[in-house]
Amino acid sequence: MKTLEKQQTETLIRFSPLQRMLHLVVMIGFTGLAITGFSLKFSAQWWAHGFAWLVGGAGHLAYLHRFFAMVTYACVVVHILWLFYFKLALKGSITGPQSIFPRVQDIKDMFQHMGYFFGRRGIPTFNRFTYWEKFDYLALFLGMNTMGLTGLFLWFPEFFSTLLPGYFINLAQVLHLYEAIIAVALKFVVHIVTTHLRPEVFPVEKTIFTGRTTREKMMHEHPGELENMEGMTWENE
Amino acid sequence: MVKLEDWLQKAKRLTLRALFCGLFVTALLNTQSPLAATAPSEEGGWFVNMGHFAASAHGTFSCEDCHGNMNQGKTMHPDSNAPTFLHADANRLYDYKRCKACHKPSYEQYLSGAHANALKKEQKEPSGKYDKLPENKKAPTCGSCHSAHYAKAHLSRVEMGRQTVSVCAACHPAQAATYLENYHGKAAVNLGDKNAAFCTDCHGAHRCVSLKDKEAALNACRRCHPEAKEGFAQVVIHPTTQDPSEMNNEKRSHVALIRVVTVLMAILAILIVGFFYGHSFVWILRELHERLRKHK
Numbered sequence: 001m002k003t004l005e006k007q008q009t010e011t012l013i014r015f016s017p018l019q020r021m022l023h024l025v026v027m028i029g030f031t032g033l034a035i036t037g038f039s040l041k042f043s044a045q046w047w048a049h050g051f052a053w054l055v056g057g058a059g060h061l062a063y064l065h066r067f068f069a070m071v072t073y074a075c076v077v078v079h080i081l082w083l084f085y086f087k088l089a090l091k092g093s094i095t096g097p098q099s100i101f102p103r104v105q106d107i108k109d110m111f112q113h114m115g116y117f118f119g120r121r122g123i124p125t126f127n128r129f130t131y132w133e134k135f136d137y138l139a140l141f142l143g144m145n146t147m148g149l150t151g152l153f154l155w156f157p158e159f160f161s162t163l164l165p166g167y168f169i170n171l172a173q174v175l176h177l178y179e180a181i182i183a184v185a186l187k188f189v190v191h192i193v194t195t196h197l198r199p200e201v202f203p204v205e206k207t208i209f210t211g212r213t214t215r216e217k218m219m220h221e222h223p224g225e226l227e228n229m230e231g232m233t234w235e236n237e
Numbered sequence: 238m239v240k241l242e243d244w245l246q247k248a249k250r251l252t253l254r255a256l257f258c259g260l261f262v263t264a265l266l267n268t269q270s271p272l273a274a275t276a277p278s279e280e281g282g283w284f285v286n287m288g289h290f291a292a293s294a295h296g297t298f299s300c301e302d303c304h305g306n307m308n309q310g311k312t313m314h315p316d317s318n319a320p321t322f323l324h325a326d327a328n329r330l331y332d333y334k335r336c337k338a339c340h341k342p343s344y345e346q347y348l349s350g351a352h353a354n355a356l357k358k359e360q361k362e363p364s365g366k367y368d369k370l371p372e373n374k375k376a377p378t379c380g381s382c383h384s385a386h387y388a389k390a391h392l393s394r395v396e397m398g399r400q401t402v403s404v405c406a407a408c409h410p411a412q413a414a415t416y417l418e419n420y421h422g423k424a425a426v427n428l429g430d431k432n433a434a435f436c437t438d439c440h441g442a443h444r445c446v447s448l449k450d451k452e453a454a455l456n457a458c459r460r461c462h463p464e465a466k467e468g469f470a471q472v473v474i475h476p477t478t479q480d481p482s483e484m485n486n487e488k489r490s491h492v493a494l495i496r497v498v499t500v501l502m503a504i505l506a507i508l509i510v511g512f513f514y515g516h517s518f519v520w521i522l523r524e525l526h527e528r529l530r531k532h533k
Binding site for chain 2: 114179
């Protein structure tokens, strides 16, 4: 195999500076949203009082929540613009096997991977994005849009109650809350555990912050992507 | 109806807790609302704690300022040897017209409001029908909400508001609970935001109107939300089906819809989060297993 002949510790670049920066800003924005939002929702708790005291009251919590929402949504806008640029100017594929677009293969991968959990099958040959990474991304991407929409309902109830009956504000509140709970439970627990804390990668996975990874890690975690990278140059990937 | 409500409340609380088990220690979710600390408990009965009375807003008054000399006009001091002596309800016996002398606007607002209407209705009924009811089912007079002997003066808006909520909660527990679940209650009571609305900011301090009337409700909303149009008054602030006499079918259906969506979202949350928690957990077990085997 061609890949085996090369240096195992050679450094490879997996994420572009824009992708690293967006991840960092979304990470900060999302954490800010979670803290300010849950401090309002669980406002009877002592830690919520602590955060409210820290920023100077419920009004400031609400203000900061909207500020973080705008920062986070700005990332979605930049990302969508980048997708157009990637597709139209770089002629990249946003639905191919190396893209983050979900494919039937992901479902097969998931069952094979779960077979591996129970020692029945081997680890699937993952491409650039594994099925759980795709889920992480899509849940966040779709979630930010729906959270943004229900959030706007709660931000401008006077306006939206002229378009729709008033109880839609209540429904928006319910959806906003439960989606927030799902998002926080997935990002703060599942995402951190699967990317940083599981024994294979413990204690920390730095690739999304530095963009760098090694050939050895790539062979282990994303063999399909490595194969693809060896065949093409980074720009076309 | 009550049973279903309790069950829903319990199910909701359990769902939230279960989802948060992986996130926060349960202790983080175990503290009480600040309301619990504000409820005054000395009310009712015939005995007055003079120490606390002296520190109250009326503390500089003499007893006679409000109670007269007990023998003026038609009133007589009750017979202290009678077997029913001190068995009557002190709140019901006091003639609250006397409050009017100093609190005229409040007294007149009370007379034009829902509480005074309820009292009139109660007085029309044959005597005895309401006597056996617990205190929180009877129509309120001044003394039912205000403590003439102990209420303090110069409270801040938030302190006053928190007391208001706990006083209203004595007779309207479902309304108070839903208010505290609402953004207004969270900001005002829990986080002490003086810009947020307490009970009386919408329902009126002494008129205490139910706001069943759409126009009255919209006017209440517009005090803080000047842009509000007709549909805004349909936002459900108290999503409860308790106290059905105060509800119309429209609101009932909205509340039902909100509950259905809540239950569906909770199920969705449990399924998604449960799947990925299990997925991560088994995965970690597998990797630990492989590691330990390698070291053998």
